[in-house]
Amino acid sequence: MAHFLAYFNLGAAFLIIVSMAMMLGRLLGGPTLYDRLLAVNSFGTKTILFLCVFCFVIDRPDGVDIALLYALMNFIATIAVLKFFNYRALGVPLIKDQTKAAQHKGGNVKGAHK
Amino acid sequence: MIGLILASASESQAVSLHVDWVALITAVASVVSISAGLFFVLAGTLGVLRLPDFYTRLHAAGMTDTLGAELILIGLIIQAGLTQMSLKLLIVAFFLFITSPTATHAVAHAAYKAGLKPKLGKYKAPDVDGGLK
Numbered sequence: 001m002a003h004f005l006a007y008f009n010l011g012a013a014f015l016i017i018v019s020m021a022m023m024l025g026r027l028l029g030g031p032t033l034y035d036r037l038l039a040v041n042s043f044g045t046k047t048i049l050f051l052c053v054f055c056f057v058i059d060r061p062d063g064v065d066i067a068l069l070y071a072l073m074n075f076i077a078t079i080a081v082l083k084f085f086n087y088r089a090l091g092v093p094l095i096k097d098q099t100k101a102a103q104h105k106g107g108n109v110k111g112a113h114k
Numbered sequence: 115m116i117g118l119i120l121a122s123a124s125e126s127q128a129v130s131l132h133v134d135w136v137a138l139i140t141a142v143a144s145v146v147s148i149s150a151g152l153f154f155v156l157a158g159t160l161g162v163l164r165l166p167d168f169y170t171r172l173h174a175a176g177m178t179d180t181l182g183a184e185l186i187l188i189g190l191i192i193q194a195g196l197t198q199m200s201l202k203l204l205i206v207a208f209f210l211f212i213t214s215p216t217a218t219h220a221v222a223h224a225a226y227k228a229g230l231k232p233k234l235g236k237y238k239a240p241d242v243d244g245g246l247k
Contacts, residue, residue, distance in 0.1 A: 004141070005145075015156065026162050032168060034228075035168055038172055041175075041221065046155065056194075061198075082224045
C-alpha cells in the first residue's frame with residue numbers, strides 16, 4: 001500500500017511538473033502583461049502543489065512549511081505587481097483633496113469663534 | 115489498478131489473506147481525489163494555452179486552479195491522517211481557497227481598468243461602471 005501510494009504521488013508530482021512547463025509557454029509568449037501575470041500566479045499555485053506532493057514522495061514533512069510560505073508570498077507578489085503597473089510606483093503619494101481641506105479649515109475656525 | 119492496490123495491501127500480511135480495509139479505503143479515496151485534482155489542473159493549463167482571449171484564459175486558470183488545488187490537497191490530507199502535517203496542509207488549502215479567487219479578481223479588474231477589451235464578436239463590452247453613467 002505504501003509503495004503504491006509513493007509511486008502514485010511520484011506520478012502526480014511529474015504531471016504537476018508537466019503542467020508547470022506548459023504554463024511557461026504562456027508566460028514567455030503571452031501577448032499582454034496580464035497574460036504573463038496570470039501565468040505567474042498559476043505557476044505559483046502549481047509550485048505549492050508540487051512541494052506538498054513531493055514532500056510526501058520523499059517522506060519529509062519540511063516541504064509543507066515552504067509551501068505555506070509560497071502560498072502567502074504568491075498572493076502578495078501578484079497584488080504588488082498589479083499595484084506597480086497601475087501606479088508605476090509602489091509608494092503612492094496621497095493627493096490633497098482641496099474641497100475637504102477647506103471644509104476642515106472652516107470647521108476649525110468656527111470652533112475657535114465659540 | 116484495484117488489483118494492484120489489493121496486492122500491495124495484502125503483501126504486509128503475506129501468510130494470512132487479511133486485507134486492511136481502513137488503509138485500502140483511505141488509499142482509494144486519496145487516489146480518486148488526487149486524480150480528479152490532476153485532471154482539473156491539466157485541463158486548466160490546456161485552457162490557458164489554447165483559449166483565444168485574455169478573459170477566457172483567466173476563466174480557465176482561475177476556476178480550475180482553485181478546485182484542482184483543493185482536491186489535491188484534500189487527497190494529501192486523507193493520506194496523512196490526523197497528524198501535524200495534515201493540519202499544515204489544511205492551513206495551506208485554506209489560504210489557497212481565500213487568495214486564489216482574490217488574485218484572479220484583482221488581475222481581471224486591473225486588466226479591464228487598463229482598457230483591455232474582451233473579444234465579443236459583434237457585441238461591445240460596457241465600461242467599468244457598467245455603462246450606467
